[in-house]
Amino acid sequence: MTRGFRPLLRGSTYAGALFAYCGALVSLPLLPFAALPALAWPSAPEGVRIVLTVLVWAGLIGVIGLARTTRRVLIACARRMLGVPLPDPVAESARSTAPGADRLRTPLWLLAHVALGWAGAQSAVLLVCAGLLLPGGWAGAEAGVSVRGWSLRPEHGWQSWAAALGCLLLAAVLCLAVTGALRRLAPRLLGPSSAERLALAAERERALAERNRLAHELHDSIGHTLTAATIQAAVAGEVLGADPEAARAALRSIEESTRAALEDLDYVLGMLREEQTGTAPPRSLADLPELLDRLRHAGAVVEPVLSGDFTRVRGTAARAVYRILQEGLTNALRHGAGGPIRVTVTATPDALRLSVVNRTGPGGDSATTAFPTSGHGLPGLTERVRLLHGEITAGPDGPDHWRLTARLPVRLPA
Structure with a gap:
């Protein structure tokens, strides 16, 4: 009662x-x-x-x-x-x-x-x-x-x-x-109402997609920078007494790569806070030469094969290609067994094709214990490529090589 x-x-x-x-x-x-x-x-x-x-x-x-x-x-x-x-x-x-x-x-x-x-x-x-x-x-x-x-x-x-x-x-x-x-x-x-609930769901979906995109950007940028900086620091320590000039070059490369990573981090944090930041825009194919140079400073041998007109590749496709290559090269540094890293990027009127091939050690992944990872790299790349209706494969290529390939359908502007 x-x-x-x-x-x-x-x-x-x-x-x-x-x-x-x-x-x-x-x-x-x-x-x-x-x-x-x-x-x-x-x-x-x-x-x-x-x-x-x-x-x-x-x-x-x-x-x-x-x-x-x-x-x-x-x-x-x-x-x-x-x-x-x-x-x-x-x-x-x-x-x-x-x-x-x-x-x-x-x-x-x-x-x-x-x-x-x-x-x-x-x-x-x-x-x-x-x-x-x-x-x-x-x-x-x-x-x-x-x-x-x-x-x-x-x-x-x-x-x-x-x-x-x-x-x-x-x-x-x-x-x-x-x-x-x-x-x-x-x-x-x-x-x-029903229409408003659909609009709210679409807004939440857009926000979630944007957060996932930013998470991928941050993972790719920071993961690559830490991997490259670790290898460059090891190289600088080994040659510091015998070749001071090479050591200084490695340290300069660490400075440049970490500065680029800080710019990426500042950009992502600014997007999360919905602020207008004064940092550089997201990476694109125009930054590819700088990325390859950082790998060379880390002691890697990079063999790029670039064909097509990349100046006409803009927007989401250009950013996606850069991040895919960055993640592929980072994995090659972490898990490769030395030797050249072959990078192929081809721009055709209807698609962008790229591949990263590197040598692997016995068992196919000899450096995993030296560079432990979160396991989000390849799944993140797969999600990024599928959002662009592309195709991606990653796996052994023969007895001692690993190949990452991707194809993104694009329509280049005239």
Whole structure:
């Protein structure tokens, strides 16, 4: 039994009822404008003029509900006063393409809000007044309540107190009913519609895709830089006494590669914070010579074979090719067994083809223990290529070589 009375003791119940009553109060300034048509028709019966005033009043309330600002305010107030978890309205473009019935949900909510507010406020005021006036000791022996010919005048003191308590309890139950009705209506009328949910899902999908892209960018850039810097530091340490010039060249290469990695890191962090950063744009095929030079400074022998017009390869395809080559060369440095690394990139009018071939040691992966990895490199490349509707393969090429190949369908500008 106490569980049934528990909602009547919660402040959120009366906050929701107050929200409804405030909606009724805010609609009052529209009433004089709604009465103008009835005043202009004095010969009409009183009932017709009342109905006309109510209809015009409802129409004015509905028109206000069509404003986007009204929806934002109502959603914020419903979250605060009703405790209903409502998301913010979607972008205007998604709302403008929504069906007409969806755009009418806010006016319907506003009308229901005002109607419940007026009905609840009038009934609650009546019940509270009855609860205060019925006890005979407060207002004399003739105390009672009379509404449109119906009257309540208890003859005995205990009856008046029981009736007063019942009226106050009914007023509390009424607040609970009004709040419950608004809480049930809010998700249906103020929450996202089917079209808005699709727009929100698409927005979340775009955000997730962008985060994945940035994660790939960061993994490829930082992973390559750390691998190259580790090898270059080892080379510098070995030749420091015998060949100081070679050691200085290796250290300069470490400085250049780490600076490039810091630029990439700054770019990615700026994108995550949605800030305009002053760093360099994402890497592309124009940065390929610099990438190959860093590998040569690390002591690797790189044999590039480049054919086609790369100046016409731009945008996502150019960035993807650079990152694929970067990851392939990083894996060759980590897991290769020395020897030349053959890099082939071919640009044709309809596709970009690339491959990275390196020698492997006994067992095919001799350097894995020296350079432990997270295992995200090849899966990340596969996802990147599939998003561009391309093809990628990676695996042994003969008894002592490893080959990474990819094909990206592109349409080069004329």
